[in-house]
Amino acid sequence: MLKVNNVTKFFHKNNKSFCAVDSLDLHISPGEIYAFLGPNGAGKTTTIKIIAGLVQADKGNVLINGQDTATHKKHLNEIGAVLEGNRNLYWRMTPIENLCYFGGLKGMRSKEAQTYGRQLLTRFGLENKIETTVQQLSRGMQQKVAICAALIHKPKLLLLDEPTLGLDFEASEKIKELILEIARTGVSILLTTHQLDVAQELADRVGIIRGGKLVLEGITNEILQQYTKNEYTVTVGNTVSAETKQFLLEKGAVFHNDSSFKISFKQKTEIYEIIALLHPNPIINIALAEGSLTDVFKEMITV
Ligand SMILES: Nc1ncnc2c1ncn2[C@@H]1O[C@H](COP(=O)(O)OP(=O)(O)OP(=O)(O)O)[C@@H](O)[C@H]1O
Numbered sequence: 375m376l377k378v379n380n381v382t383k384f385f386h387k388n389n390k391s392f393c394a395v396d397s398l399d400l401h402i403s404p405g406e407i408y409a410f411l412g413p414n415g416a417g418k419t420t421t422i423k424i425i426a427g428l429v430q431a432d433k434g435n436v437l438i439n440g441q442d443t444a445t446h447k448k449h450l451n452e453i454g455a456v457l458e459g460n461r462n463l464y465w466r467m468t469p470i471e472n473l474c475y476f477g478g479l480k481g482m483r484s485k486e487a488q489t490y491g492r493q494l495l496t497r498f499g500l501e502n503k504i505e506t507t508v509q510q511l512s513r514g515m516q517q518k519v520a521i522c523a524a525l526i527h528k529p530k531l532l533l534l535d536e537p538t539l540g541l542d543f544e545a546s547e548k549i550k551e552l553i554l555e556i557a558r559t560g561v562s563i564l565l566t567t568h569q570l571d572v573a574q575e576l577a578d579r580v581g582i583i584r585g586g587k588l589v590l591e592g593i594t595n596e597i598l599q600q601y602t603k604n605e606y607t608v609t610v611g612n613t614v615s616a617e618t619k620q621f622l623l624e625k626g627a628v629f630h631n632d633s634s635f636k637i638s639f640k641q642k643t644e645i646y647e648i649i650a651l652l653h654p655n656p657i658i659n660i661a662l663a664e665g666s667l668t669d670v671f672k673e674m675i676t677v
Contacts (some may be wrong), residue, residue, distance in 0.1 A: 375562045376402040376425065376531050379536050380435035383420055383586075396586035396637045398434070402562045402579075404530070407553065409577035409594075411667075418566045418621040419457075422533050425564070426455045429646075433528040436614045438531065451480060454524035455533040460516035462523060469495055469519045472508060473526050487526060494522040498552060514545025521552065525561075532556060534565040538572050548667035550576060570667040574598070580667065582674045590674050594667070601673070602665035605638040606645055611656035618651055 395417040401410045412418050423429040425436050427443055427450040435442045438449040438584040456462060463472050470491050477487025495504055498518045508516055516535065524532060537553065539548040553576055557563050567573050573580060573596065581591040590597070611633040623629075625648075627637040639645065649657065661671070 375404045375406075375439065376400075376423070377440075377566070378425065378439040378465045378500070379434050379437065381424055381431045383417075383424060383466065384432050385420075391537065393586050395431070398583070398586070398588055399451065400581055400588065400591070402531070402564055404562055405560045406578050407557050407563045407565065407576050409573035409580045410564055410583065411568075411570065411573055411580060411671060412566075412583035416582060416583045419535065422455070422457065422535060422564065425455055425531075426450070426457070426533055430469045443626060443665065446651065451527065452518055453532045454527065454529035454531070455518075455535075456520045456524045456537065457533065460508070460513065460520050462520050463508050463516065467504050468507055469500060469511075469522065472519060472523055476523045477526040482527055484522065484525070490528075491522070491526060494525060495519075498522055499548075509614055512545070514548065515539050517541060517545070517549055518552070521549075521556075525556070529561065531562045531564065534563060536567055536569075538567065538569055546572070563673060568670055575669040581589050582671060584675055592672070596666040597670055599664075601670045603638055603642075603663065603669075604640070604642050605636060605663040607634070607636050607655065607659070607663065608648065608652075608660045609634040609659040611658055612630070614652070621651065633658075 378398055381395055381398045384391045384394065398421060405618050410418050410421065420429060424431045427447070435444060438452050441449045443449050447583045464475065467475065470488065473491030473494065474487045477491060478484065490519060492504065495501060500515060500518060503511060503515060508519060511519065538549050541549060550572065555561060576596050579592065580594050580597060582589050610633050622635060622637065625637060627635040629635040637648065645660070
């Protein structure tokens, strides 16, 4: 669906040229959710703007369905984008007026935009807010309208910049559900977020960009497995004896209290040695810490 080939972009700052996006390659398949992550200034927004045709790359190209969008501009119509959340919308207009307006910009007939706009707003649970001005809606509802506006012309690729930023728990859960639902209809989604838990929950694949370069890319679950440390939290029924405690401390254990500690190993099998050592103190619980994108991210951006 989307292929970004060797895209490079230079900007000028203080009379010096610097590379904001450096030889970037990425691709997204139909229905796939790709989380594009990176610290502030890494080059995410610039990349998204290049994909959306808002910024011109100095090198490389963007292909949609195999066609270069620089020479086949009509393929940009396959893209819907929510780049600034609710700031994309006209606040004094109602959701349906916004949708008709954005549909019109994409060449839709007014009646078609009306009909599909109402369907979209209903699908997003906004059927009772169709005639309320956007400024009177909650932040979460405004975000839903912004996504509807990006979907009005039935794009095949949706670009979402920080889709859950500033939303409360319930609104962000709802937006996440909707993102998954949109992807299930075959729309590819490229999302950027600093909320790594959101990326972990939604993304089929993840790319981490730093200094304009992709430093890690892969299937989310595979990356998580790769970065899962063999870190266990062990809780026993009785106080750990002084001698065992000393041994565990030497092995790098961190005690939460006299009967619970955290310990990491190079090899998973080392936990059996610890279980044997603790005997006959009954083991109440052993939990392996799950890897998280936050750990992966920290490692990738601090090396
Ligand atoms: N129009 C511009 N002119 C000059 N420099 C720019 C321009 N747009 C972006 N930059 C610079 O390019 C670099 C990449 O910026 P970009 O906005 O793509 O980063 P980002 O990863 O989206 O960051 P954030 O997470 O803060 O949104 C930054 O150093 C930024 O200051």
